[in-house]
Amino acid sequence: MKKFKLKKIDNKKKTFLYIFMIVVIYAIVMALTSAGIINRYYNGILITVCINLILVVSLNLTTGYLGQLTLGHAGFMAIGAYAAAYFSKTFMTIPQPFSFIIALLIGGVMAMIAGLIIGVPALRLKGDYLAIITLGFGEVIKTILLSMAIIGGAKGYIGIPRVTTFTSAYVFVIITIVFVCLLIKSRHGRAIISISEDEIASEASGINIVKYKIMAFAFAAFFAGIAGGIYAHYMGIIEPKTFGFNKSIEILVMVVLGGMGSINGAVIATIAITILPEMLRSLSQYRTLMYAVTLIGVMLYKYDPRVQVLMCKAKMFCAKINPFKRKEAK
Amino acid sequence: MELFLMQLLNGINIGAIYALIALGYTMVYGIAKLINFAHGEIIMVGSYTMFICIATFDLPVVLSIIITILACALLGVVIEKLAYKPLRNASRISLLITAIGMSYLLQSVFQLIFSANSKTFPQVINVSNVEIFNVTVSGNQIVTLFVAIFLMIVLDLFVRKTKTGKSMRAVSEDSGAAQLMGINVNRTISITFSIGSALAAVAGILYSSSYPLINPFMGSTIGIKAFTAAVIGGIGIIPGAVLGGFILGIIESLSKAYISSQLYDAIVFSTLILTLVFKPSGLLAKHKKEKV
Amino acid sequence: MNVLKISNLGINFGGLRAVDNFNLEINEGELVGLIGPNGAGKTTVFNMLTGVYAPTDGTLQLGGVKYNGKTTYQIANMGIARTFQNIRLFKNCTVLDNVKVAMHDTYRYSVIDAVFRLPKYYRLEKQMNEKAIELLKIFSLEDYAESKASSLPYGKQRELEIVRALATNPKLLLLDEPAAGMNPNETKELMNTIKKVRDEFKIAILLIEHDMKLVKGICEKITVLNYGCVLAEGDVETVLSNKSVISAYLGD
Structure with a gap:
């Protein structure tokens, strides 16, 4: 009889590979920027990718891992954006990197507080009702921001210091992804996943499901708030209508296309969905149309049995060539 | 007092329209467990169809209305067959994304054809105003209310008394069991979509008669409001949609007049949030406990 | 010293009295069976014990501590673990x-x-x-x-x-039809394992089961529920030879 041996808790090889990738991607971007290949326009796209990545990975925590459909993620982003912008504009005298970091943290914390305020009553609800209440919440935030003259109302909040750089956005992307990955591979993450699998069994196994739902919600809101802050300090001007239902849906689509509860998938889907429309700029009037057709097409294909067989084969092939596979003890 | 009555009337007017649309949401949700985000776009399509029939082809009003209703009913069925039916066993979230994709698709197609600019909807309801207790009730309001109530009664009788109505209720209870009892589930779902879309077409005509500027994006705002109404009343429950529609219309209209012309949307959605906090499945829902 | 003490437990679902005046004491290391026809209220008792349903009346005590009103996860952490009739794993x-x-x-x-x-x-x-x-x-x-x-x-x-369920480190383990869907060999193996679990972990076990062979084979005490009321309780032989128990199972 073979002796059973358990996998290492954290795979060191994999960790080093990821760190290596993080550094290499950053180095490539920096090199291309200084060589002048990445101009202002491309830089903007890269920052947008970073902002979307933070939003998608954070939403993945609630919708992917916790399994609770949320349709108001952009609302948290809005709160973060306005709170961070308000701080930056009020305390212009604080020297730059500190002011920006404090602003982002304030944005994140404010969004987190909003997440708690909505989360506590909302989490009594199940399934679609939670989705609907978060939708309502997102709309409420948008309308309130529209009516507040002190932060510009419908005209937009202008004059926010434009201090977001690729580096700062990239750092927060890494922080978000690492946080979510490490959280998920811990007792807290297991508790969150168990809730999405079976709430009743999870509770019967001693998990305080209300606490964990609120925790996931709060963390997701926090990072959405940070993303909002980065966005505000990149654009220099923010308008409430940017953070409406359509933005929430855009984030959700990236989560779903990437495969819920998969960080790698989410990252790929986010990059693809953010960059593709930019490449098709010449066809800009058909952009929404193509987006819509792609959405429907992907969903239909995903559940086509022929495609599923193909996917299964692809997975088996990947497993075969997986360099991290443990050696079978024969 | 007169102002209040006038606003109340406005509220009932828009509430009746919300109720008609909410019925579509609620029936589709009941039977397919799908938040049909493309439902709002049916209203938009209905308004444009009516607009083309009258402004471009100069058809008589009654014929235009019939064409509009048929076109929307057909569109509803086609959407279901093309986009939702293949996903019936897929996860709910995939279905939701498909519905959203459908909504974007209709918006962008209409934007490409008619441009994003608003068009003026022709006057189709020619009923003179009536004066009651010093308050002018417009012909539009009278027609809207009567049409809406008439359709609700017809729908109620249809669902309760006819064989098709009974099979609709059976499928929404348990589609698997309904199928085993010999009910043609696909046909029932198609009928549900066509009825819901027909109601949306009527709602579109009524809405555009009261607010005669139409554009390709008009459906999403009304759609979300009407959906909110359906949830407030208890989604999946037909009387709930009617109740929710009127409640929402009246709250919206009164808060627009008395509280803030900017914050009324926030009040509408706060109503939704508060309703769900105190009645987690809507006003008329019966509480169901999960079996362990 | 008893691990679990239930007195006067009852619950109403609307107008229906699903369980009425249910009493049970389980001592440390005891293996108790809860049997009864379908719909007798056995799983409802489990659901009340684990806080899924709130009992309308009666008291629940674990190791001498009253725990009415505690939530499911608190009860689990206090030391009651359970399995489900229809398997609920994190698939x-x-x-x-x-x-x-x-x-x-x-x-x-x-x-x-x-x-x-x-x-x-x-x-x-x-x-x-x-x-x-x-x-x-x-x-x-x-x-x-x-x-x-x-x-x-x-x-x-x-x-x-x-x-x-064992991983929560329980004092009392509730098994809801552990042998459902198993063939006789598997059931036999399961019987041995349940006994072994009890002996090794020194915990009390309450189990719902329809397989009388299993119940007879391992339970020291049984309680019979019918229409929400206790029909009989006591040691296995006496209860199973009780006339009203036989008629409840087989009809008159």
């Missing part, structure tokens, strides 16, 4: 993770420990893994540790549910 998680979820309360480290990967994280995760494997070995499930729970055959899934 897409690995077998190992299924067990580790249930150790949530025993091995505690904070979010900070987790996201900074502090030594406490590694230490406790290692202990958890070892403990989980040890528990899985009871049912020789350790070879499946890294496969998905849903990939296990039916019988193994039932056993995994028991392991998961």
Whole structure:
């Protein structure tokens, strides 16, 4: 009889590979920027990718891992954006990197507080009702921001210091992804996943499901708030209508296309969905149309049995060539 | 007092329209467990169809209305067959994304054809105003209310008394069991979509008669409001949609007049949030406990 | 000293009295069976014991402490673990993770420990893994540790549910039809394992079962429920020869 041996808790090889990738991607971007290949326009796209990545990975925590459909993620982003912008504009005298970091943290914390305020009553609800209440919440935030003259109302909040750089956005992307990955591979993450699998069994196994739902919600809101802050300090001007239902849906689509509860998938889907429309700029009037057709097409294909067989084969092939596979003890 | 009555009337007017649309949401949700985000776009399509029939082809009003209703009913069925039916066993979230994709698709197609600019909807309801207790009730309001109530009664009788109505209720209870009892589930779902879309077409005509500027994006705002109404009343429950529609219309209209012309949307959605906090499945829902 | 003491337990569903005046005492290390025809209210009793339903009246005591009104997870952490009639595993998680979820309360480290990967994280995760494997070995499930729970055959899934329940470190284990869907050989094996679990962990076990062979084979005491009321209780032989019990099962 073979002796059973358990996998290492954290795979060191994999960790080093990821760190290596993080550094290499950053180095490539920096090199291309200084060589002048990445101009202002491309830089903007890269920052947008970073902002979307933070939003998608954070939403993945609630919708992917916790399994609770949320349709108001952009609302948290809005709160973060306005709170961070308000701080930056009020305390212009604080020297730059500190002011920006404090602003982002304030944005994140404010969004987190909003997440708690909505989360506590909302989490009594199940399934679609939670989705609907978060939708309502997102709309409420948008309308309130529209009516507040002190932060510009419908005209937009202008004059926010434009201090977001690729580096700062990239750092927060890494922080978000690492946080979510490490959280998920811990007792807290297991508790969150168990809730999405079976709430009743999870509770019967001693998990305080209300606490964990609120925790996931709060963390997701926090990072959405940070993303909002980065966005505000990149654009220099923010308008409430940017953070409406359509933005929430855009984030959700990236989560779903990437495969819920998969960080790698989410990252790929986010990059693809953010960059593709930019490449098709010449066809800009058909952009929404193509987006819509792609959405429907992907969903239909995903559940086509022929495609599923193909996917299964692809997975088996990947497993075969997986360099991290443990050696079978024969 | 007169102002209040006038606003109340406005509220009932828009509430009746919300109720008609909410019925579509609620029936589709009941039977397919799908938040049909493309439902709002049916209203938009209905308004444009009516607009083309009258402004471009100069058809008589009654014929235009019939064409509009048929076109929307057909569109509803086609959407279901093309986009939702293949996903019936897929996860709910995939279905939701498909519905959203459908909504974007209709918006962008209409934007490409008619441009994003608003068009003026022709006057189709020619009923003179009536004066009651010093308050002018417009012909539009009278027609809207009567049409809406008439359709609700017809729908109620249809669902309760006819064989098709009974099979609709059976499928929404348990589609698997309904199928085993010999009910043609696909046909029932198609009928549900066509009825819901027909109601949306009527709602579109009524809405555009009261607010005669139409554009390709008009459906999403009304759609979300009407959906909110359906949830407030208890989604999946037909009387709930009617109740929710009127409640929402009246709250919206009164808060627009008395509280803030900017914050009324926030009040509408706060109503939704508060309703769900105190009645987690809507006003008329019966509480169901999960079996362990 | 009794582990569980239920007195006067009752619950109404609308106008229906689903369980009425239910009393039960379970002592340390005892194996008690709860039997009765379908719809008699057995699972409802389990649901009340674990806080899924709030009883309309009566008191529940665990180790002398009254625990009415506690939530399901609090009760689980106090020491009552259960399995479900229709298996409720975390299907897409690995077998190992299924067990580790249930150790949530025993091995505690904070979010900070987790996201900074502090030594406490590694230490406790290692202990958890070892403990989980040890528990899985009871049912020789350790070879499946890294496969998905849903990939296990039916019988193994039932056993995994028991392991998961044991992982919460219970004083009392509630098994809801553990042998449902098993063939006679599997049932026999299960009987032995349940006994072994009781002896090794020194816990009390209350089980719902329709398989009389299993009940006779391992239970020391049984309680019979019919229409929500206790029909008979006591040691196995007396109860099973009781006339009203036989008529409840077989009809008059």
